[in-house]
Amino acid sequence: MLLPPDQRTKLDESSDTVFYDAPRFVTHVDDSFIQQLTELYRDRLTPNSRIFDMMSSWVSHLPKDMVFEWVEGHGMNSEELAKNPRLDHYFVQNLNDNPTLPLDDQSFDAVLNTVSVQYLQQPEVVFAEIYRILKPGGIAIVSFSNRMFYQKAIAAWRDGSETRRVNLVKSYFGSVPGFGTPEVIAHTPSIPAILQMLGMPGGDPFYAVIAERLEPLAKP
Numbered sequence: 001m002l003l004p005p006d007q008r009t010k011l012d013e014s015s016d017t018v019f020y021d022a023p024r025f026v027t028h029v030d031d032s033f034i035q036q037l038t039e040l041y042r043d044r045l046t047p048n049s050r051i052f053d054m055m056s057s058w059v060s061h062l063p064k065d066m067v068f069e070w071v072e073g074h075g076m077n078s079e080e081l082a083k084n085p086r087l088d089h090y091f092v093q094n095l096n097d098n099p100t101l102p103l104d105d106q107s108f109d110a111v112l113n114t115v116s117v118q119y120l121q122q123p124e125v126v127f128a129e130i131y132r133i134l135k136p137g138g139i140a141i142v143s144f145s146n147r148m149f150y151q152k153a154i155a156a157w158r159d160g161s162e163t164r165r166v167n168l169v170k171s172y173f174g175s176v177p178g179f180g181t182p183e184v185i186a187h188t189p190s191i192p193a194i195l196q197m198l199g200m201p202g203g204d205p206f207y208a209v210i211a212e213r214l215e216p217l218a219k220p
Contacts, residue, residue, distance in 0.1 A: 002124045002175050003156055011158075012151035016094050016119070019152060020076035023058070023083075029115055029145050033204040036187060037061050037114065037143050040208055044139060049109035052133060055095070055116035058083040072103070099125040103133045111140040117169060118148050118157040124175040131176045134213040140179075142169050143208040162188075162205060169209040180212040 012019070042063045045051065049068055053060050056073045058080040073090035075081045081090040091102065099122045111130045120126050130140050146162060157165055170182045187206040 002171060003154075007154065007156035008121045009155050010121070010152055016076060016096055016152065019149075023077050023079040029147060030204045032189075033145055033206050034061055036206045037208070038063055040141065040143070040185065041112075042066065044141060044210065045110055050107065052103065052108045052111045053087065054111055054113045054130070055119075056081065056084065056087070056090070056112075056114070060084060060086045060112070061114065062086050072108070074101075095126055096121045099129060101129045101133060105132055106135045108133050109135055109138045111138070113140070113142045115144050115147065117142050117144055117172075118153040118165070121154055123168075123172045127172045127179075128176050131178055131213055136213055138213050139210055140173070140213075141208055141210050142172075143206070144169070145204045145206060147204065162207070166207055166209065173209065173211040178214055180214045182209050182211040184209055 038061050041061065045062075045066065045068075047066055047068065051062070051068050051071045053071060053073045056075045057077070060071065060073070062068070062071070068086075070088050071086050073081050073084060073087035074093060075090065076092060076094065078090075078092050081087060081092070084090070093102070096119070111134060117123070127140075134140065144165065148157070156168060160168065166184055166186065170184070173179045173182045185206070185208040189203050189205055
């Protein structure tokens with residue numbers, strides 16, 4: 001087992017569906033983080049490819065000048081997803097209740113997860129689903145900072161250091177045979193911690209863990 005049961009718990013165990021019922025038309029990280037993420041997407045994503053934006057919202061942070069064949073969105077609030085101009089289609093699903101994605105095997109070139117991985121209570125199942133829907137050679141990019149809805153983050157994330165959080169995401173990829181060795185990109189801010197806490201621009205640390213699907217889909 002990747003995580004013991006107590007490490008999967010949340011302070012607020014009420015339904016995530018209720019928690020996300022009201023739309024939040026805000027960005028959950030600062031402009032510096034968003035710029036770094038957009039540039040990472042520009043560097044690693046392929047134009048005219050198929051993208052799955054998992055646990056998305058009203059904005060995907062994709063480069064405005066890049067055109068994709070298809071961008072499928074997923075999230076917890078239909079109003080937010082409906083406002084996202086980059087999505088060709090979207091669906092609402094609580095992955096903590098049902099981690100199985102209604103998507104075809106090997107149907108995407110890239111899977112993106114932005115500042116949301118900390119809420120997954122069955123991460124090894126979800127990452128197996130990410131593997132399943134990726135084409136061989138496809139990549140998954142999981143990005144995060146130190147912000148979160150604290151009451152909805154799992155204990156393993158909530159109580160860990162930023163280094164441990166990076167290692168957690170690496171272990172999620174490592175739990176699925178067929179992913180390559182994860183690559184870590186980390187940019188920590190140089191401004192003092194007290195200014196970070198006060199919301200000083202450029203204060204959000206940037207982390208991304210990237211892994212490639214190396215193997216064809218295994219037959220049962």
